[in-house]
Amino acid sequence: MQSLRVILAVAKKDLSTLFRYPTWFISVIIWPLIFPLLYILTSFAYAGPDKKGLIVFQKVAGTENIMGYIVIGTMVWMAVNITMWNYGGYLREEQLRGTLESNWLCPVNKFSILLGAGIISMVLSIMFSVIGIIEYRLIYGIKFTGNLIDWIVVFLILFPGVYGLGMIFASLILWAKEVNAAVNVARGVMMILCGITYPIYIMPNWMQALAKFLPFTFGIQAARDILIMDKTLLETAYNLILCSGEGIIFLALGMLIFKLVEKRVKISGSLERF
Template structure:
């Protein structure tokens, strides 16, 4: 059977569920407004009435526009958060619904199920980012200095590493039967080590060294350089190269993790265990 058939069957099924229960779109509208607000409000309070600390912020961040700086980091964080909750726990949700075993009996490559979820999540990400940019412009005076096409390229190059991590996460969740604590752990690491709301320069050296190996760090840095400072593709070539290489590695590890989990579940008969 053509592998594209089960992939798009999963996409069609997920889109039908979304349209049948459209309340999820409310959170898609609300979260881009309320999530960055706490960070921005705190930054305004800490900067003082004369905003004298902006000089120091500019010296380490390269810009005085801390609002846009934080909005970019918040968007990447929310994208990863959506990926972990929705895509990362997709197989576990099928298991809880009681449909995973019947899907597993279909004569199709089992990894096509995950690919279908990844495409659905990618479409949701496009909607989320589009809504976020629009609302940022309306509510936070979001300033886009650089090339939108280059920013789009950065997002596309970031996709393999993000969804490679999602493949690994989905496989582990299916194995350990629990998603919440793993989501909190991974997104906490991203928040601290990737400089979502602050420059990495303020971190201790050992934390900065760890952050260099996290793809989201390079996504955030490249987007900030392009959007806030108008950087060119040559200026962010190192970040792009890292994202391409890490994307290939993480996608490979994600696929291997899925095949291992599939074989493990078959051997011990745990696929239908709650």
């Protein structure tokens, strides 16, 4: 019960801060439109005047809905990116504000503080995805398949991996005192390996092997199966199982690393160091 009160208190504080300065909402509206447009225009440019490149891409991707294929991959990637920046850098931001050390002295489970911080990232990710789907449908004219329940299941299965990765980043950043470099490297690796704009099968075998160690690779494919390929949850069960299984491993690893870093900062007394 005490942990629940801590989680809700942290979430309430962060949500109050978020909605007190609502200019961030502009980026939530604009970015879903701008980011995939770069890849969509590039794909049409590389296809050539006769569009033969698109025909090849359609055969490899397994769908004629190229725009839908791209926007779903970028939408999932942006949700992961939001979590890495907000959730992954949460403890470091509290440290820069000067509030982390006093919060750390409270007689509560420190992991509850991190879980409370995850709620704000969840809210942002959900808003981003919902607004993105609406904009893609109305502005890009992309037709999505499946039903709302299937969509929710896919995004829920993505959450363990997303928050496991966020915990890993939050812990390592608290120890290393650096956010930008770590997040930029990780999101660059995911952009290449997870196939946000192309099937992973066109990559070399060793890169495909690395891609299969990331739950987002399977989560993105499951989202495409449901949203544009008109498949059921059962038909994409392979991707869902691997995404959830690897996500749980990431989550357990994030909890372990957090405990180790928590012990280290207690011994070294480094919370106040910048």
